[in-house]
Amino acid sequence: MAAHNLTDYAKLEEYYEQRLIDIVGKLGKSYLVWQEIFDNGVKVKEDTVISVWRGAKMTEELANITAAGYKTVLSSCWYLNKISYGEDWKKYYACDPQHFNGTAAQKELVIGGGAAMWAEYVDSTNFLSRMWPRASTVGERLWSDPVNTNSTDKAAVRLDNHRCRMLRRGIPAEPLFPSYCLEEYVPPMLSKKKKK
Numbered sequence: 001m002a003a004h005n006l007t008d009y010a011k012l013e014e015y016y017e018q019r020l021i022d023i024v025g026k027l028g029k030s031y032l033v034w035q036e037i038f039d040n041g042v043k044v045k046e047d048t049v050i051s052v053w054r055g056a057k058m059t060e061e062l063a064n065i066t067a068a069g070y071k072t073v074l075s076s077c078w079y080l081n082k083i084s085y086g087e088d089w090k091k092y093y094a095c096d097p098q099h100f101n102g103t104a105a106q107k108e109l110v111i112g113g114g115a116a117m118w119a120e121y122v123d124s125t126n127f128l129s130r131m132w133p134r135a136s137t138v139g140e141r142l143w144s145d146p147v148n149t150n151s152t153d154k155a156a157v158r159l160d161n162h163r164c165r166m167l168r169r170g171i172p173a174e175p176l177f178p179s180y181c182l183e184e185y186v187p188p189m190l191s192k193k194k195k196k
Helices: 009-026 035-039 058-067 089-094 104-108 127-131 134-143 152-168
Strands: 032-034 049-052 071-074 110-113
Touching (some): 009 035, 032 035, 035 049, 035 058, 058 104, 089 134, 089 152, 104 110, 110 134, 127 134
Parallel strands (some): 032 049, 071 110
């Protein structure tokens, strides 16, 4: 750090990221970066896509990034590892990537989003059940007409049917609320063919 007159770790991160972005830029490639790159003032190409992944000031971040003319994707409101008791899927469904103060042109720069999950408490034993069908709520919000995806009551029916479909396909999807699928309650004696 001393050799480059870097006085703190934020400057070290900025130095590292700037060098990496310059290398990728020389290769003629585009890139997606986390919002810290933008926040730290790293010089990025005009076609850079910036990922908004921190949730504290999500709407402010979307407004700032798009006001600067950059495309962005959102994940901060869709971290599936933040599970709480009860119907936590509703908070994922309620997140609207267009809900920030900005012009219509700025909102056009929000090109998508995605569900994300940190893995501190997730491994092969609970990944699928933690992911599904919660990730389906994100998919519906991103891929469907916003006019048709504004009711959690209507979504609940679709998502419950989808959960049952996943169970039939062998995906151990968690319930989103008190409900049941017939596939959950097949007695063991009926689930396997009897040996002759």
